[in-house]
Amino acid sequence: MMIHTNNYILNIKELWDDVPEEYLSHKERYENAIKKAFIVLKVLRQLHTGNIQITDHRTPTNVYSIQDGIFRNVNPLLIHIGLFWSTIAAQASTEQQAEWLQPDSSMIGTYVQTELGHGSFIRGIETTATYDSTTDEFILHTPRLSAYKWWPGGLGNTANACLVMAQLYINGTCHGLHIFLAQIRDFDTHKPLPGIKVGEIGPKMGFNTADNGFLGFDNHRIPRTNMLMKNVQVLRDGTYVKPKHDKLTYGSMLLTRVTLISDLAYQLSKAATIAVRYSAVRRQSPIKSNEPERQILDFVSQQHKLFITIASSHVYRVVGLWMWNSHKRVTADIHEGNMGQLPELHALACCLKAISSRDASALVEQCRLACGGHGYMMASNLPQIYAYTTAAVTYEGEYTVLLLQTARYLVKFWRLAAEHKPLPQNFAYFEDYIKKNFEQWRNSPEGIIEGFKAIVAGKTKAAYDTLQCNLRNGREFEEAWNMASVQLTNASEAYARSLLCEVFWKETVQLSTKVSKSLAIVLEQLAELYLMYWALEKHGDLLLYSTISRNDIEALQSRYEELLALIRPNAVGLVDAFDIRDEVLCSTLGAYDGRVYERMMEEASKSPLNEDVVNESFHKYIRPVTMKNKL
Numbered sequence: 114m115m116i117h118t119n120n121y122i123l124n125i126k127e128l129w130d131d132v133p134e135e136y137l138s139h140k141e142r143y144e145n146a147i148k149k150a151f152i153v154l155k156v157l158r159q160l161h162t163g164n165i166q167i168t169d170h171r172t173p174t175n176v177y178s179i180q181d182g183i184f185r186n187v188n189p190l191l192i193h194i195g196l197f198w199s200t201i202a203a204q205a206s207t208e209q210q211a212e213w214l215q216p217d218s219s220m221i222g223t224y225v226q227t228e229l230g231h232g233s234f235i236r237g238i239e240t241t242a243t244y245d246s247t248t249d250e251f252i253l254h255t256p257r258l259s260a261y262k263w264w265p266g267g268l269g270n271t272a273n274a275c276l277v278m279a280q281l282y283i284n285g286t287c288h289g290l291h292i293f294l295a296q297i298r299d300f301d302t303h304k305p306l307p308g309i310k311v312g313e314i315g316p317k318m319g320f321n322t323a324d325n326g327f328l329g330f331d332n333h334r335i336p337r338t339n340m341l342m343k344n345v346q347v348l349r350d351g352t353y354v355k356p357k358h359d360k361l362t363y364g365s366m367l368l369t370r371v372t373l374i375s376d377l378a379y380q381l382s383k384a385a386t387i388a389v390r391y392s393a394v395r396r397q398s399p400i401k402s403n404e405p406e407r408q409i410l411d412f413v414s415q416q417h418k419l420f421i422t423i424a425s426s427h428v429y430r431v432v433g434l435w436m437w438n439s440h441k442r443v444t445a446d447i448h449e450g451n452m453g454q455l456p457e458l459h460a461l462a463c464c465l466k467a468i469s470s471r472d473a474s475a476l477v478e479q480c481r482l483a484c485g486g487h488g489y490m491m492a493s494n495l496p497q498i499y500a501y502t503t504a505a506v507t508y509e510g511e512y513t514v515l516l517l518q519t520a521r522y523l524v525k526f527w528r529l530a531a532e533h534k535p536l537p538q539n540f541a542y543f544e545d546y547i548k549k550n551f552e553q554w555r556n557s558p559e560g561i562i563e564g565f566k567a568i569v570a571g572k573t574k575a576a577y578d579t580l581q582c583n584l585r586n587g588r589e590f591e592e593a594w595n596m597a598s599v600q601l602t603n604a605s606e607a608y609a610r611s612l613l614c615e616v617f618w619k620e621t622v623q624l625s626t627k628v629s630k631s632l633a634i635v636l637e638q639l640a641e642l643y644l645m646y647w648a649l650e651k652h653g654d655l656l657l658y659s660t661i662s663r664n665d666i667e668a669l670q671s672r673y674e675e676l677l678a679l680i681r682p683n684a685v686g687l688v689d690a691f692d693i694r695d696e697v698l699c700s701t702l703g704a705y706d707g708r709v710y711e712r713m714m715e716e717a718s719k720s721p722l723n724e725d726v727v728n729e730s731f732h733k734y735i736r737p738v739t740m741k742n743k744l
């Protein structure tokens with residue numbers, strides 16, 4: 114069957130709510146979401162098997178973005194589709210993949226790593242998988258309360274199988290963390306298997322339809338062949354065959370960190386669409402007293418809040434794709450046995466995931482604030498986008514923890530520079546900084562990129578010097594590192610910003626040669642705006658570490674304000690170009706037709722509190738008090 118993705122999915126009536134989700138109970142929300150999840154899964158399976166084919170130019174990404182509107186919250190199968198299958202595809206042997214990756218598989222899975230007691234420090238995970246050579250099985254066990262798995266999406270009620278991260282023991286020797294496939298519920302009755310304690314963890318700030326769960330194992334046995342064995346093996350006699358790199362087991366986290374950058378770009382484009390369209394409709398006070406009230410988008414301070422959100426969405430889209438291509442390249446190398454590029458990819462993914470999630474949540478919140486009181490309404494959809502986005506600062510590697518991973522990488526190169534050893538080309542600027550080969554400041558995108566590199570060098574140097582000073586004062590390395598950790602994270606943050614600026618500018622300049630002249634001008638304005646915005650935000654750092662002067666900063670400020678004025682006429686066009694349908698945007702403030710007040714009133718009329726003219730609570734609680742007072 115040939116389908117048009119949008120029309121096909123939008124016409125499935127059961128996918129769209131009559132009652133807004135906010136009015137449902139926790140349980141009803143889940144049940145509503147799971148009903149929809151399986152309708153969507155069926156469509157995805159049909160796409161996969163070729164039973165249906167997309168006739169429009171879009172890809173599965175389109176299905177992904179449409180589902181954002183269908184669920185408003187989160188698809189309970191997000192981890193099943195996004196992490197469970199991809200981990201099997203990346204970490205299971207060819208034979209295991211042939212057995213498990215069947216399109217009609219009964220398995221609904223999740224990725225089970227975090228425990229009550231440990232999330233960031235995964236070496237501290239306490240769940241054990243002990244090999245029993247007499248039966249050729251692993252015994253999965255939860256030794257204590259802190260070892261209970263806690264958080265995995267879809268684990269609470271939906272999943273009947275999972276990939277478990279556990280400490281592998283063979284003949285009393287611990288070989289560290291490995292991934293195991295375990296069935297946890299009966300495929301037919303869905304009852305937990307003997308030795309499995311599983312449930313849902315309760316309401317959260319967002320992700321409330323994701324049925325995040327807990328899980329404990331009581332000496333639960335699985336076949337030896339259920340350990341994911343592409344990179345590492347346990348043989349029948351208990352022989353342990355080591356992986357080529359001991360962090361290959363962490364590959365799913367790396368991949369998800371990379372894909373998240375694009376997801377966050379998409380969340381930013383939704384928030385920008387809502388806030389910019391609303392700002393074009395909303396009028397509040399004249400600018401000159403004798404004029405009519407102006408669109409709030411005409412206030413330059415409003416443009417300052419919003420245009421950076423549009424630009425950042427483009428940044429993360431471009432950088433997300435750039436990282437995706439790097440990931441593909443490095444994975445191909447790893448298949449050939451070459452691990453050389455893995456540390457760099459990990460370092461980039463860590464700081465870019467950290468900064469993209471932090472930027473995205475701050476900018477979504479900025480968009481909400483830019484919509485005044487109406488942005489606070491759930492019907493604006495901005496609170497839900499914020500709750501979804503801010504979770505990404507924590508999951509898949511907490512912000513600070515990831516920045517500290519990148520800092521290890523920076524410090525290594527600084528050490529080489531300090532010892533005058535050869536550096537890779539992309540860190541040659543460390544040497545320039547040490548030799549005080551400072552370029553004369555240029556108030557241009559290229560100049561700003563150089564300036565940001567000087568900040569990275571200056572901050573890495575400061576952190577490194579502190580580290581060395583702590584060591585000289587007799588501290589052990591780990592303690593010295595902890596004492597320098599604020600400066601180390603600052604250096605990583607600066608590194609991420611310099612990468613974002615450089616990649617975005619270079620890719621935009623390249624893209625500009627391939628599109629119409631008028632489009633190229635707008636794209637370059639957006640890229641320049643991004644660089645100017647951050648140069649002004651970080652002008653203190655630029656003063657400290659580059660050759661910028663006060664006059665240069667004033668000139669940057671003027672150019673920035675000029676760019677706001679240049680972008681203003683295209684602002685609505687730019688968010689329309691994100692091409693997000695009303696059904697996906699789910700916002701009274703951001704719909705394409707601009708009927709903001711009408712939609713707000715229509716949504717308010719859905720409130721159950723408007724069902725009765727006089728709510729029964731009046732008779733029960735209010736009247737007895739107010740009437741008594743009157744007497």
Ligand SMILES: CCCCCCCCCCCCCCCCCCCCCCCCCC(=O)SCCNC(=O)CCNC(=O)[C@H](O)C(C)(C)COP(=O)(O)OP(=O)(O)OC[C@H]1O[C@@H](n2cnc3c(N)ncnc32)[C@H](O)[C@@H]1OP(=O)(O)O
Nearest residue numbers: 173174177194233234235360363372376459508509510521
């Ligand atoms: C969907 C529909 C689709 C439709 C289809 C269409 C699709 C189309 C899609 C299109 C749109 C896109 C949509 C996408 C949607 C996605 C949405 C997803 C939502 C997700 C929802 C939520 C998911 C949430 C899931 C989770 O949250 S799951 C849990 C995550 N948990 C963490 O992330 C723990 C963090 N902690 C650590 O990662 C470790 O703990 C620790 C800190 C590294 C220390 O690790 P440790 O072992 O202690 O290491 P150290 O000893 O410190 O050594 C450190 C040494 O190792 C090295 N190294 C550490 N790592 C690694 C590594 N990887 N690789 C290489 N090396 C590494 C390091 O360079 C250092 O090297 P050195 O400097 O020594 O040379």
Ligand SMILES: Cc1cc2nc3c(=O)[nH]c(=O)nc-3n(C[C@H](O)[C@H](O)[C@H](O)COP(=O)(O)OP(=O)(O)OC[C@H]3O[C@@H](n4cnc5c(N)ncnc54)[C@H](O)[C@@H]3O)c2cc1C
Nearest residue numbers: 225226227231232233264265266504507508509510511513
């Ligand atoms: C919505 C959501 C969905 C999730 N889904 C899943 C899932 O599907 N599967 C799964 O396995 N897990 C999942 N998680 C868990 C998630 O991966 C962890 O919460 C995350 O990795 C952070 O770990 P933590 O909660 O233990 O935080 P902690 O590590 O306890 O962090 C608390 C604080 O301590 C600081 N800190 C910790 N270690 C250090 C350090 N070494 N140096 C400096 N500071 C440090 C952190 O910066 C932070 O400020 C999910 C979490 C959320 C919120």
